[in-house]
Amino acid sequence: MNDKQRTKQVASVFFDHFGISPVKPDMDSLSIIISQFSRIPWENLTKFLVKTQRLPEESRLRLADIVISEHIENGAGGTCFSLTEALGTILSFAGFYCHPVMADMNHGKNIHCALSVKTGDGSRYLADPGYLVPVPVPLEPGQFPEVKAYGDRLIWEPVDNGRMYDLYSVNDDIRRWKYRIRMNPVSSDEFRYHWQRSFDATGMNSLHLNCRNGEGRLSAHNLNLRTVNADGKKNEKLRDDYSDKIEAYFGLNRDIAQAAEKEWKKSCRDR
Numbered sequence: 001m002n003d004k005q006r007t008k009q010v011a012s013v014f015f016d017h018f019g020i021s022p023v024k025p026d027m028d029s030l031s032i033i034i035s036q037f038s039r040i041p042w043e044n045l046t047k048f049l050v051k052t053q054r055l056p057e058e059s060r061l062r063l064a065d066i067v068i069s070e071h072i073e074n075g076a077g078g079t080c081f082s083l084t085e086a087l088g089t090i091l092s093f094a095g096f097y098c099h100p101v102m103a104d105m106n107h108g109k110n111i112h113c114a115l116s117v118k119t120g121d122g123s124r125y126l127a128d129p130g131y132l133v134p135v136p137v138p139l140e141p142g143q144f145p146e147v148k149a150y151g152d153r154l155i156w157e158p159v160d161n162g163r164m165y166d167l168y169s170v171n172d173d174i175r176r177w178k179y180r181i182r183m184n185p186v187s188s189d190e191f192r193y194h195w196q197r198s199f200d201a202t203g204m205n206s207l208h209l210n211c212r213n214g215e216g217r218l219s220a221h222n223l224n225l226r227t228v229n230a231d232g233k234k235n236e237k238l239r240d241d242y243s244d245k246i247e248a249y250f251g252l253n254r255d256i257a258q259a260a261e262k263e264w265k266k267s268c269r270d271r
Contacts, residue, residue, distance in 0.1 A: 010064045010086070011093035017072050025095035025120040030136050033094065034127055037087050038134040041077035041211035041250055045260035046070065048207060051199050052263045061195060064089035075251035077211070080130025081195040084113045087129045091117060098127070100191045103167075103181035110194045111201055112179050126156070126165070126181070132210060132217070139165070139183070150217035151228045207264050209250050218249055222264070225249065 015021060018036040022029035050060045062070075062078055064086035070076040077083065084100055091098050096117050103112040114128040117136065125136035126145075133154065137145045141162055147154045153170040159180065167178040186194075198204070209220040216229025225236040225245070238245050243258035 006065055007089050007093050010068055011090045013072070014068050014090050017068075022094045025097075027119055027123065027136070029094060030091070030096065030117065030119060030125065030127075033090060034087075034129075034136055035134050037083075037090070037129055038132050039212055040067070040071050040083065040086075040129070041075070041209055041252065042079065042083065042130055042132055043077045043209040043211075043250070043252060044079050044204065045207055045209065045246075045252065045256060046076050047079055047082070047199070048204065048260050049256070049263060051204060052267075057196050060199070061085075061192065074253035074256060075247070076253070076256065077209075079198065080113050081191075081198055083129040084115055085191075085195075087127060088115050091115070091127070095120065099185040101126075101181055101183050102186055102191075102194060103179040105179045106177075107202060111198060111203075112181070113191070113194070114181060116183055116185065126183075131167075131178075132212060134212065150212075150215075151230075205267070207260055209246065209252065211250050220246065220250070 020032050020036055022033060046062060050062065062082040067078050067082050067086040078086070088098050088100060096119060098115045098117040100113050101116050102110045103114065104110065105112050112130060114126055114130065117125045117127050119125070124139045126139055127136055133147060134149060135147055137147060137156060139145065139162065142158070144158070145156045151171060155168045155170060156165040157168065158165055163184065164180055164182050166180050169176050169178055206222050211218050213227065213229065216227065219226045220238065223238045223242060225238050227234045242261050243254040246252050246257035247254040
């Protein structure tokens with residue numbers, strides 16, 4: 001199967017699974033695709049397991065066909081790199097022009113990524129599946145786009161005439177800087193270079209999951225769960241029956257969760 005056939009297959013499976021049929025590369029189709037795609041969880045358990053297998057670099061990247069098929073079969077998702085690559089594959093097939101862009105965060109440079117997307121009329125948007133942003137973020141010159149999601153206000157402030165954007169989250173009047181994203185395109189080789197480096201990021205020493213929960217959000221860090229919704233915030237321990245609770249809360253197959261927990265505990269002993 002060549003790249004064109006693989007792209008068509010990935011997009012077709014995604015559209016069929018979520019019951020959508022984009023007509024043309026416009027704002028309406030972009031909104032529908034991103035909204036449905038944001039239902040795929042951000043999780044590093046699958047990536048953690050790939051890392052423990054010590055595969056050759058060229059074999060350990062979970063590309064779009066794997067991300068979509070494993071989500072449908074096992075409720076899996078991916079980290080920002082695999083989610084960005086998968087969403088880019090789907091949007092490109094649907095007629096949008098898009099390319100990956102890189103972002104710096106508090107704990108490192110080029111460790112987050114997203115997509116710059118243009119619709120058929122030339123309007124530019126940011127799609128950030130790794131941050132579970134459920135809508136396209138309009139990038140109009142001089143504007144400060146804002147999205148309400150999961151109890152937070154997300155505000156993108158332009159830097160250097162829109163060549164970069166700083167993302168801030170605002171909750172209870174507390175403003176937190178999240179990342180600085182550069183809107184210049186990166187090549188496929190550079191994107192994959194940063195993707196490969198991400199396997200050695202400090203975040204890969206822990207198990208993380210995030211997903212939409214209605215209008216709220218679920219986040220798990222190792223054995224701790226946090227629920228954020230209209231009723232506020234709630235914390236829960238996942239020490240007992242971790243894999244069952246991960247499947248119940250996030251939809252991720254318990255066998256994957258159990259295997260990741262086992263490998264994580266082993267790595268903690270070895271450190």
